[in-house]
Amino acid sequence: MFAFSSRAKRSSVPAVRTPLGELQGNPGSVSAGFASADPTKAGDDFAVIMLRPDGRIASWNWAAERVFGLDTAHALGQSFACLYPREAVDAGLPEHDLAAALELGTTVVHEVPRRRSDGTIFRATVSLGAVFGADDSHLGFVEVVQRSERDASPAQRYADSLAKADLVLRSVHDAIVVQDSSGNVLYANDAMATACGLPDGAAMTRTPLEGFPRLLEVFDEQGKPITPLDITFAYDTGAATVEPVLFHVRVRKTNDSRWWLVRRTSLRDEQGRPQLIIHVGSDVTDTVRAREAASSLADATRLLSASLDYATTLRTLAEALVPRLADWAVVILVEEGTPRQVAVAHPDPTLTARARELWERFPVTAERPLSIANVLRTGRARLFPYVNEETLQSFATNEEHLSLLREFQPHSAIFAPIVVCGRTVGVLAFSAVSPRRAYDDADLDLAVELGRRAGNAIEQARLYRDAQRAVHLRDEFLSIAAHELRTPLAALTLQLQSLKMTVSGDALEHDADRFQGRIDKTLRQSNRLARLVDGLLDVSRIAGGQLDLHRQEVDLRTIVSGVCERFAEDAERAGSELSFSNGGPCMGSWDADRLDQVVSNLVSNAIKYGQGKPVEVYCTADGDNGVVTVSDRGIGIAPENLERIFGRFERAVSERNYGGLGLGLWIAQEIAQAHGGRVEVTSTAGEGAVFRLVVPRSSVSAERRHG
Amino acid sequence: MVDVLVVDDDFDLRDTLQEILKDFGYEVAVAGDGREALAWMRSHELPRLVLLDWMMPVCDGASFRAAQLADARLASVPVVLLTADIRLEEKTKALDANAYVKKPVELDTLIDTIRRHSRDS
Numbered sequence: 001m002f003a004f005s006s007r008a009k010r011s012s013v014p015a016v017r018t019p020l021g022e023l024q025g026n027p028g029s030v031s032a033g034f035a036s037a038d039p040t041k042a043g044d045d046f047a048v049i050m051l052r053p054d055g056r057i058a059s060w061n062w063a064a065e066r067v068f069g070l071d072t073a074h075a076l077g078q079s080f081a082c083l084y085p086r087e088a089v090d091a092g093l094p095e096h097d098l099a100a101a102l103e104l105g106t107t108v109v110h111e112v113p114r115r116r117s118d119g120t121i122f123r124a125t126v127s128l129g130a131v132f133g134a135d136d137s138h139l140g141f142v143e144v145v146q147r148s149e150r151d152a153s154p155a156q157r158y159a160d161s162l163a164k165a166d167l168v169l170r171s172v173h174d175a176i177v178v179q180d181s182s183g184n185v186l187y188a189n190d191a192m193a194t195a196c197g198l199p200d201g202a203a204m205t206r207t208p209l210e211g212f213p214r215l216l217e218v219f220d221e222q223g224k225p226i227t228p229l230d231i232t233f234a235y236d237t238g239a240a241t242v243e244p245v246l247f248h249v250r251v252r253k254t255n256d257s258r259w260w261l262v263r264r265t266s267l268r269d270e271q272g273r274p275q276l277i278i279h280v281g282s283d284v285t286d287t288v289r290a291r292e293a294a295s296s297l298a299d300a301t302r303l304l305s306a307s308l309d310y311a312t313t314l315r316t317l318a319e320a321l322v323p324r325l326a327d328w329a330v331v332i333l334v335e336e337g338t339p340r341q342v343a344v345a346h347p348d349p350t351l352t353a354r355a356r357e358l359w360e361r362f363p364v365t366a367e368r369p370l371s372i373a374n375v376l377r378t379g380r381a382r383l384f385p386y387v388n389e390e391t392l393q394s395f396a397t398n399e400e401h402l403s404l405l406r407e408f409q410p411h412s413a414i415f416a417p418i419v420v421c422g423r424t425v426g427v428l429a430f431s432a433v434s435p436r437r438a439y440d441d442a443d444l445d446l447a448v449e450l451g452r453r454a455g456n457a458i459e460q461a462r463l464y465r466d467a468q469r470a471v472h473l474r475d476e477f478l479s480i481a482a483h484e485l486r487t488p489l490a491a492l493t494l495q496l497q498s499l500k501m502t503v504s505g506d507a508l509e510h511d512a513d514r515f516q517g518r519i520d521k522t523l524r525q526s527n528r529l530a531r532l533v534d535g536l537l538d539v540s541r542i543a544g545g546q547l548d549l550h551r552q553e554v555d556l557r558t559i560v561s562g563v564c565e566r567f568a569e570d571a572e573r574a575g576s577e578l579s580f581s582n583g584g585p586c587m588g589s590w591d592a593d594r595l596d597q598v599v600s601n602l603v604s605n606a607i608k609y610g611q612g613k614p615v616e617v618y619c620t621a622d623g624d625n626g627v628v629t630v631s632d633r634g635i636g637i638a639p640e641n642l643e644r645i646f647g648r649f650e651r652a653v654s655e656r657n658y659g660g661l662g663l664g665l666w667i668a669q670e671i672a673q674a675h676g677g678r679v680e681v682t683s684t685a686g687e688g689a690v691f692r693l694v695v696p697r698s699s700v701s702a703e704r705r706h707g
Numbered sequence: 708m709v710d711v712l713v714v715d716d717d718f719d720l721r722d723t724l725q726e727i728l729k730d731f732g733y734e735v736a737v738a739g740d741g742r743e744a745l746a747w748m749r750s751h752e753l754p755r756l757v758l759l760d761w762m763m764p765v766c767d768g769a770s771f772r773a774a775q776l777a778d779a780r781l782a783s784v785p786v787v788l789l790t791a792d793i794r795l796e797e798k799t800k801a802l803d804a805n806a807y808v809k810k811p812v813e814l815d816t817l818i819d820t821i822r823r824h825s826r827d828s
Contacts, residue, residue, distance in 0.1 A: 482791055483762060483791040483810075486791035486810040486811055487717045487719075487720055487791065487810060488719060488720075489810070489811040490720055490723075490791075490810040490811040490812045491717075491719045491720045491722075491723040492811070493811040493812060493813075493814075494720075494723050494724065494727055494811075494812055494814055494817075495723055495727075497813075497814035498726075498727045498730060498814060501730075501814075518726075521719070521722070521723065524719065525719060528719070573718055
């Protein structure tokens with residue numbers, strides 16, 4: 001073993017066995033050792049060459065003279081490149097080898113060509129080591145060259161035969177590597193070299209085993225990092241052929257990340273010691289990914305259908321995606337027009353909390369971060385195989401956010417839309433921090449499918465919520481209906497009971513006027529009850545599609561003024577001044593009773609919600625339409641309730657403080673629509689509301705419009 | 708002195724109650740909601756009893772009762788709850804009301820309840 005102080009300190013430096021005991025200097029006195037080690041004393045077979053830091057030959061032993069056919073006087077001061085074949089010099093190999101030795105400490109290569117001064121080429125095992133002084137200064141190199149024709153080991157001969165078969169092996173898709181018992185690469189085909197990020201198999205044989213960690217990272221099936229030496233020896237159970245082992249390999253230079261199923265065979269000597277280790281690796285990346293994808297999808301589907309509370313479900317989904325598919329999973333949903341982060345997951349809970357904090361500090365908006373905003377706008381998924389500075393910027397809402405995001409080191413990322421009924425309602429974002437993963441198109445497809453399934457789950461949850469809301473509305477409606485029916489019923493019962501007493505004459509005197517008044521009030525209550533019952537019947541009639549119109553030529557003015565007269569007393573009682581004006585005759589083919597019902601509803605609402613302020617009713621013909629406008633200056637309607645008030649059982653004022661079944665506007669709208677028209681509303685909360693009934697004057701124009 | 712203050716947002720019921728209670732010889736005042744009722748009580752000699760509707764706009768039965776109990780002068784006036792709601796007992800308790808009358812109202816029950824709960828003048 002060479003034991004010169006070496007910058008790359010490692011215990012498993014493979015080296016040719018050398019008899020250079022005297023060169024095993026004490027690292028503290030390397031320069032002394034370097035000077036005193038007389039290479040001429042070394043054995044026959046080994047050419048030992050001392051090189052200056054620039055690669056010029058400083059001294060060598062007589063074996064070197066013999067091996068290279070060059071006398072020492074000529075050799076000293078020449079570049080050691082003169083010992084390489086011309087092609088190798090042209091390819092820059094001497095410089096490459098020096099640089100590798102300087103970086104790695106010692107390199108050993110087998111079966112490399114070397115050139116004698118007469119131009120003949122021979123093959124040799126070459127060990128090249130950098131030598132450093134006590135002060136860590138670079139003193140030079142020592143190279144040991146051993147001709148290999150005569151004493152090629154059985155392993156080397158096998159490797160040579162493989163090398164001869166290289167043309168065939170080169171075209172094999174599987175990666176093949178042959179190592180000696182120390183792990184040195186004797187042969188590798190191009191597929192193997194590519195898998196390790198090297199240009200070709202020859203380049204791989206020139207790379208010492210300890211150089212591989214710089215080229216690639218290897219993880220076992222559980223994601224535990226392992227070294228190339230582990231691959232060579234750790235799985236050695238003594239059997240000639242061991243079970244195939246799955247490795248995850250990332251090539252540092254290209255960031256390419258693949259799964260390999262490696263089968264290992266060893267040739268052993270009579271004592272059972274391995275002579276030759278052959279690894280054959282199949283690229284199973286697609287299979288592994290497909291298996292991961294399938295199991296992720298299955299899990300996601302199970303999770304998504306587990307609960308109808310989609311916020312919880314999406315959180316569970318995000319948690320299930322890490323760490324198998326991602327190091328980070330984030331779900332963003334647009335709720336009431338605002339994107340909101342509903343789930344963040346990372347295997348480390350402290351980091352999850354930090355990320356959640358980050359999302360809260362820098363909430364997603366419709367414009368930022370750009371990458372999320374784009375997915376929300378276009379509904380198209382985005383794949384970022386490698387996150388660079390520019391991409392990272394598109395993940396951040398501002399500079400501060402960007403600098404904090406860097407801490408989380410996203411390495412690869414996917415943003416997939418969450419789609420409900422063709423509408424993008426959110427983004428499923430996941431990102432890999434570990435360089436093990438670089439997302440590709442297959443991951444993108446998986447993310448899109450997950451987004452689609454998340455969308456379905458949300459849709460189902462929404463349907464369920466709507467159904468629940470409908471049930472709740474119905475229950476609330478029944479409770480209101482009971483109250484609404486009982487109030488006039490209470491007045492009616494009281495009046496009747498009091499009338500009974502009056503008639504029996506026991507308690508009270510007879511008085512014709514008061515008697516008349518009581519009966520009027522009694523009738524009024526029974527009318528109120530009848531109207532409530534009519535409302536209920538209308539609902540079931542409309543819901544059953546049985547709202548029949550009895551059209552006849554009428555003047556809308558007559559209908560509206562009749563309603564206003566009828567409500568004069570109610571308005572007065574409420575302290576509202578009810579005024580009616582019109583823009584002239586307004587004839588049309590309408591169901592007079594039904595339009596009366598609509599206008600009555602609008603006017604009674606204006607009085608009910610009018611806060612005792614004036615209510616104005618205006619009726620006019622506007623081209624093909626008859627138009628009635630009812631304006632009040634009361635409590636008005638908040639913008640978010642404008643749509644809702646036309647719903648069945650709905651009312652804008654949530655508490656049941658205002659009387660009524662909450663059916664009026666819905667029925668009014670249905671009647672208007674049956675006439676081919678509509679009821680419209682404009683309002684500012686706190687400043688009153690304007691309701692407009694627009695109905696086509698002839699059924700023909702109504703049909704033309706709606707047919 | 709007013710015997711009964713009727714607090715109900717429904718004009719017809721309020722009107723009927725006023726008329727009938729008068730027939731029975733009660734002095735009656737009316738209010739359309741809780742706020743009106745509180746204002747009336749603060750500016751008049753206290754009634755012997757309040758007949759209170761549960762559901763009203765502006766200031767409902769619960770708000771009225773809370774405000775009444777918070778006002779030392781008004782707190783002692785007995786309150787009879789008038790409601791269509793089926794969970795009467797609960798509400799009466801929640802409101803700390805003295806009694807309740809269910810809508811639709813039985814005249815005998817109403818008069819009897821008022822008689823039993825009215826404050827002595």
